[in-house]
Amino acid sequence: MGPDPLRLGLLSTARINGSILAAAAAGRRAAVVAVASRDLARAEAYAAAHGIPRAHGSYEALLEDTEVDAVYVPLPNRLHHEWTMRALEAGKHVLVEKPYSRRPVDVDEAFGEADRRGLVLMEAFMYRHHPQTGIVAEFVASGAIGEPRLLKADFSFSLDNPEDIRAKPELDGGSLMDVGCYCVSGLRLIGGEPREATGEQLLGPTGIDMSFRGALRFADGVVGLLHCSFESARTQELEVVGEDGRLRVEAPWRPDWGGAVLVTRGDEVTTIDVPEADSFVCALENFADAIAGISPPLLGRADALGQARAIDALYRAAGTGGPVSL
Numbered sequence: 001m002g003p004d005p006l007r008l009g010l011l012s013t014a015r016i017n018g019s020i021l022a023a024a025a026a027g028r029r030a031a032v033v034a035v036a037s038r039d040l041a042r043a044e045a046y047a048a049a050h051g052i053p054r055a056h057g058s059y060e061a062l063l064e065d066t067e068v069d070a071v072y073v074p075l076p077n078r079l080h081h082e083w084t085m086r087a088l089e090a091g092k093h094v095l096v097e098k099p100y101s102r103r104p105v106d107v108d109e110a111f112g113e114a115d116r117r118g119l120v121l122m123e124a125f126m127y128r129h130h131p132q133t134g135i136v137a138e139f140v141a142s143g144a145i146g147e148p149r150l151l152k153a154d155f156s157f158s159l160d161n162p163e164d165i166r167a168k169p170e171l172d173g174g175s176l177m178d179v180g181c182y183c184v185s186g187l188r189l190i191g192g193e194p195r196e197a198t199g200e201q202l203l204g205p206t207g208i209d210m211s212f213r214g215a216l217r218f219a220d221g222v223v224g225l226l227h228c229s230f231e232s233a234r235t236q237e238l239e240v241v242g243e244d245g246r247l248r249v250e251a252p253w254r255p256d257w258g259g260a261v262l263v264t265r266g267d268e269v270t271t272i273d274v275p276e277a278d279s280f281v282c283a284l285e286n287f288a289d290a291i292a293g294i295s296p297p298l299l300g301r302a303d304a305l306g307q308a309r310a311i312d313a314l315y316r317a318a319g320t321g322g323p324v325s326l
């Protein structure tokens with residue numbers, strides 16, 4: 001018999017909750033026991049629709065719920081830090097949606113608080129937990145395509161709703177924050193921590209970056225190009241060009257959408273087998289295991305800090321039009 005399921009509370013009725021509810025049901029390592037909304041009726045309707053035992057009419061009330069061990073924070077980006085801090089101060093472990101924050105100081109403060117209280121805090125980059133991601137990173141690190149020279153990452157789609165949280169500057173919307181953060185994560189996974197950032201943003205009517213193009217420079221002259229957009233056909237891609245070959249991941253950020261991992265050496269193209277898995281189930285299991293002391297969290301302070309520093313540098317570079325050192 002394994003450990004008791006983690007008792008998880010959802011801080012809001014966000015759309016992305018659907019994936020966590022499905023993962024909790026499929027994985028059996030966590031049980032969603034409570035949901036909160038700014039509106040009690042909305043929380044109650046949501047709880048009834050999803051078979052969640054308790055509904056709270058404020059986020060504060062959920063944090064006071066003594067039968068909640070851990071909180072999932074799927075709030076708009078700008079609210080991640082405030083509610084993570086409040087959850088930690090209430091003694092809850094926290095799984096917080098990506099990107100945690102574009103401000104490195106927030107990351108330091110939150111992980112410092114989690115460490116002081118002996119709580120687990122994890123940024124929810126679900127794709128990092130999928131076996132495909134580990135296989136790709138290990139394949140490149142093994143030298144199978146030689147030393148990496150050029151990295152390319154893209155995540156784009158068409159955002160049609162101007163009322164979406166992603167379109168609002170006051171909520172830290174923007175394409176780099178929403179989808180570009182995956183590109184930053186993937187480039188850092190292969191290249192390490194970047195030394196310099198350059199960037200260009202195309203602003204929309206609300207003031208957020210509708211598209212962002214940038215470059216991160218890593219050690220040994222490795223360059224990572226990134227593109228993300230809210231005004232493009234749905235695209236996800238990660239490519240590593242090495243001295244001896246090329247690796248292309250067709251579905252790097254949402255492996256569940258389907259796609260191959262292709263290796264090209266000369267005229268020969270082969271595929272790498274990847275086991276099927278649900279990124280959300282894997283992430284929730286790792287979060288629960290970290291809390292139970294069974295295994296360390298895959299993503300901790302160093303990764304969240306690297307993310308925030310790179311995103312901050314890219315935005316600063318786009319603002320000044322010149323390179324920014326990290």
Ligand SMILES: NC(=O)c1ccc[n+]([C@@H]2O[C@H](COP(=O)([O-])OP(=O)(O)OC[C@H]3O[C@@H](n4cnc5c(N)ncnc54)[C@H](OP(=O)(O)O)[C@@H]3O)[C@@H](O)[C@H]2O)c1
Binds near residue numbers: 178
């Ligand atoms: N890991 C992934 O694969 C993945 C995928 C999608 C999204 N995300 C992340 O998850 C987070 C939520 O995204 P989503 O698409 O699920 O968002 P969403 O459906 O718009 O939900 C956000 C929720 O936040 C609450 N909220 C509190 N203050 C708000 C405000 N001022 N304006 C709007 N909503 C407010 C609302 O809940 P109540 O009204 O119930 O309080 C709302 O339902 C984002 O950080 C996003 O980047 C991650």
